[in-house]
Structure formats: C-alpha cells, structure tokens
Amino acid sequence: MSLVKGLHHMTVCVGGAQEDIDFQTQIFGQRMIKQTVLFDGRYAHYHLYYANADAEPGSVYTTFPYGRVRGRQGSGQIQATAYSVPKGSLKFWLEHLNHHKIKNNGIQERFGQKFIRFDHPSGIQLEVLEEAGDNRRGWRTGEVSTDVATRGFHGPVLSVREIAETERFFVDALGFKKTGQEGPYHRFEIGEGGAAKTVTLLHEPDRPSGSWIFGAGTAHHMALEVESDEKLTEQKGIYEELGYTDASEIKDRMYFHSVYCRCPGGILVECAATVPQGFAVDEPADQLGQSLLLPPWFEPRRAEIEAMLEPIKVPDTNFPQGRKAPVKVPVQAQASGDAAAGASGASRRTSAVFIGGDKPAQK
Numbered sequence: 001m002s003l004v005k006g007l008h009h010m011t012v013c014v015g016g017a018q019e020d021i022d023f024q025t026q027i028f029g030q031r032m033i034k035q036t037v038l039f040d041g042r043y044a045h046y047h048l049y050y051a052n053a054d055a056e057p058g059s060v061y062t063t064f065p066y067g068r069v070r071g072r073q074g075s076g077q078i079q080a081t082a083y084s085v086p087k088g089s090l091k092f093w094l095e096h097l098n099h100h101k102i103k104n105n106g107i108q109e110r111f112g113q114k115f116i117r118f119d120h121p122s123g124i125q126l127e128v129l130e131e132a133g134d135n136r137r138g139w140r141t142g143e144v145s146t147d148v149a150t151r152g153f154h155g156p157v158l159s160v161r162e163i164a165e166t167e168r169f170f171v172d173a174l175g176f177k178k179t180g181q182e183g184p185y186h187r188f189e190i191g192e193g194g195a196a197k198t199v200t201l202l203h204e205p206d207r208p209s210g211s212w213i214f215g216a217g218t219a220h221h222m223a224l225e226v227e228s229d230e231k232l233t234e235q236k237g238i239y240e241e242l243g244y245t246d247a248s249e250i251k252d253r254m255y256f257h258s259v260y261c262r263c264p265g266g267i268l269v270e271c272a273a274t275v276p277q278g279f280a281v282d283e284p285a286d287q288l289g290q291s292l293l294l295p296p297w298f299e300p301r302r303a304e305i306e307a308m309l310e311p312i313k314v315p316d317t318n319f320p321q322g323r324k325a326p327v328k329v330p331v332q333a334q335a336s337g338d339a340a341a342g343a344s345g346a347s348r349r350t351s352a353v354f355i356g357g358d359k360p361a362q363k
C-alpha cells in the first residue's frame with residue numbers, strides 16, 4: 001500500500017509577479033489562493049498559489065516570480081504540467097488561447113487523450129487535457145465558465161535522458177505502476193490512476209540538462225500528497241532504505257510539511273502533508289489570496305520584505321463575494337511558536353536577513 005495518494009502541488013519559477021497573476025486569474029481561469037513569500041534564502045521573492053474552486057491538493061500550482069535569474073529548460077526537468085478539463089472543452093480552450101495570442105501547439109493526442117500545450121508568459125509550459133469523470137469543482141471567471149474550467153492537475157510531463165532509474169524511483173520508492181508506453185512517453189499511475197494520480201516520463205536521451213536552480217521560465221519541483229506527518233517520516237524511511245539517503249529533513253511550509261528528494265532523472269520530488277486547516281490556517285477560507293501573508297517568524301520584518309517586492313493587484317473577480325476587511329486568523333503555531341514545529345518534527349526557519357528582492361528597477 002503506497003503512502004502517496006496522488007499529486008499535491010507543482011512549483012515553477014515565472015517572470016513578473018503581476019504578469020503571472022494576470023495570466024493565471026484572467027486567462028487560465030485559476031483561483032488565486034495565497035500570497036506569501038519564499039521561505040528560504042536571503043532574497044525576498046513572492047510565493048503565489050493558485051488552485052481550483054475548493055483549493056484542493058492536486059490542483060495547487062505555486063509560482064515564484066523570479067525575474068532576477070533566468071533558468072534554462074532541458075532534460076532532468078518538469079517539462080509541462082497538464083490540467084484536467086472536461087471532455088469536449090478543447091474547442092473552447094483553443095479559441096480562448098488564440099484569442100489571447102497565447103502560443104500553443106493546437107490539439108494533440110497522448111494515450112488516447114486530447115490535449116493542448118501552451119506557454120505561460122514566462123515560457124513555462126502548461127497543458128489542458130481532456131479527462132472524463134473528473135468531478136472536482138473548477139473555478140469560474142468572466143471568460144472561463146465552470147463547464148470548461150480546469151478541475152485540477154492531470155499530471156506532469158517529466159523530461160529524462162534515461163527511463164529506467166527514474167521508473168525505479170517512482171515505482172519502488174513511491175508506489176506508482178507503469179500503465180503505458182507510447183513512443184517516447186511512459187505513463188505511471190498511482191491508486192486508481194487518472195487525474196491527479198498520473199506522472200508521464202518523456203524520454204529525451206539527447207537533450208542537454210536543464211537548470212536546477214530557481215530561475216524564471218523553468219519548473220522547480222513537483223509535490224505528491226501523503227496523509228500526515230507520520231507518513232512523511234515513513235516515506236523518508238523508505239527513501240533511506242532504498243539508498244536515496246539525500247532525502248531532506250521535514251520542512252515546515254506553513255500550509256503543509258514537506259520532505260524533498262531528487263529522483264535519479266534529476267527532477268526534485270517533494271512529499272507534502274497538508275496541515276489540518278490547510279490554506280485557511282492564516283486567513284478565512286472565503287478570503288484566500290486577498291493579502292500578503294507572512295509566516296510568524298517573518299512577520300517582524302514585514303515592512304522590509306514588502307519594500308523589496310513588486311507591488312501587485314489581484315483582480316476583484318478573484319473574490320466573488322467581494323473584498324472584505326482583512327481578518328487574520330490567529331495561527332496556532334504563532335502562539336506555541338517553535339514548540340508546534342518541534343512537535344511535528346518539522347524544521348522551521350526562525351529569523352531572516354534579506355539582502356535583496358525581486359522588485360523591478362524603477363524607470
């Protein structure tokens with residue numbers, strides 16, 4: 001019995017913050033569910049989260065606007081993230097993408113499923129892929145109605161130079177089963193398979209390696225969902241037992257706890273266990289994404305952090321019930337501080353020195 005339930009989130013580095021927000025919320029029809037910052041390093045960067053109507057794991061796409069450094073696309077990297085859309089909706093998507101002059105490859109087919117691959121303004125690649133019977137709730141926007149909206153992820157396409165060792169990692173360490181091969185594409189599924197439970201390897205033996213850094217225009221990692229902190233610890237044990245001893249410690253990511261391990265093909269794979277209140281841990285569920293939220297250990301440096309970030313505006317349409325005065329939900333961890341992080345076994349940063357940010361230079 002696998003500890004992994006399916007996909008949890010995908011994380012990529014884009015260019016400008018406002019450019020990303022406008023594309024995700026206005027064109028791609030995503031619900032913005034969180035504005036926060038990168039928890040690591042000495043530079044202040046936004047960390048923006050988008051999801052479906054219910055902000056569910058398996059639909060959460062997170063972006064670091066990282067205009068400061070450009071990444072290089074290649075193998076050993078997540079090449080694209082496919083979203084599940086209802087059957088018959090690709091006609092809408094093709095017209096919609098063309099209307100907004102979004103570069104796309106038209107309607108193609110993989111494993112009998114029709115999809116369109118298209119570019120985010122940063123060069124990151126996305127797909128809408130038809131999947132019948134995905135009953136998750138899509139988010140409705142002015143241009144994307146619920147009958148065509150994305151339901152959440154179908155799964156990532158990972159470019160690797162060799163298949164065998166990455167296959168071994170996904171099968172032996174994570175519990176996936178190989179369910180198909182079509183040309184250079186190898187499909188792996190977990191549990192009952194299908195949406196949010198699929199990973200596709202693309203064999204590109206001659207493609208030079210992509211960068212592993214945070215860099216605009218490249219994906220950074222994929223995350224798989226496990227049930228609890230206990231399962232995270234068990235998963236770390238499985239990695240170590242199999243020889244993947246470079247699995248990280250458990251990290252406190254505020255909304256979930258995480259263990260990272262780079263797979264043999266080069267892709268960084270995280271396992272994440274959502275905290276009990278999920279994304280509503282620090283703001284009311286109907287106000288998600290309304291204001292910049294910082295973890296308690298960064299809050300004393302709010303003014304310094306905000307000054308280093310690009311000013312952004314989230315469209316009013318992201319809040320169909322209207323904007324409300326910000327009500328900050330008291331974070332349990334805030335009161336109990338490091339004791340809470342300690343109890344879960346998760347390591348947490350407690351202070352920070354920032355030396356720069358991602359605010360574009362004033363013209």
Ligand SMILES: [Fe+2]
Nearest residue numbers: 011221223270
């Ligand atoms: Fe992550």
